[in-house]
Amino acid sequence: MELFEEHDAACSERVLPDDTVSIQRLGASAPGPASMEKFGLTVGNVVAKAKALG
Template identity: 55%
Template sequence: MVSHGRDLILIATGSEVGLVTKAAEELKGIGINATVVSMPSFHVYDEQSDEYKAKLMPESTPKLAVEAGATLGWYKYIGHNGAVIGLDRFGASAPGPIALEKLGFTVANVIDHAKKLVKK
């Protein structure tokens, strides 16, 4: 994959995959080609060949990781031109969907972050 200035990679681990898939569909409608990468295991990914990793997530393509948990560890995968939507605090209490929305785990927030990344 060669980045053409409007390409983006969205990375998620589990429950966030559905969220980033929906965001990718909406981003396509506004001219941003977002590829979704499901990364349920850092360990398994790290065991892959450098060639595979470079083809799956080229260094030049901006990456946005979405993790309904700590952002620690993600910066190794998103590189210098990426961002992470994550949760680096404790104390939120509400029904799951409401908590996720209030914490920024929404399609709209993913799209906002994605737009910023492709403009860099």
């Protein structure tokens, strides 16, 4: 990790682009698969995000 942090922001962005698939809130109460679907944490969405990164 230390070597990664020594590089400039442009290099870091190429290696780990600043995009995420995440949940920005708490409080949903449902079985895991239903919650994942509700928040867009699906295989299709993750694949689409990854492909968009280039």
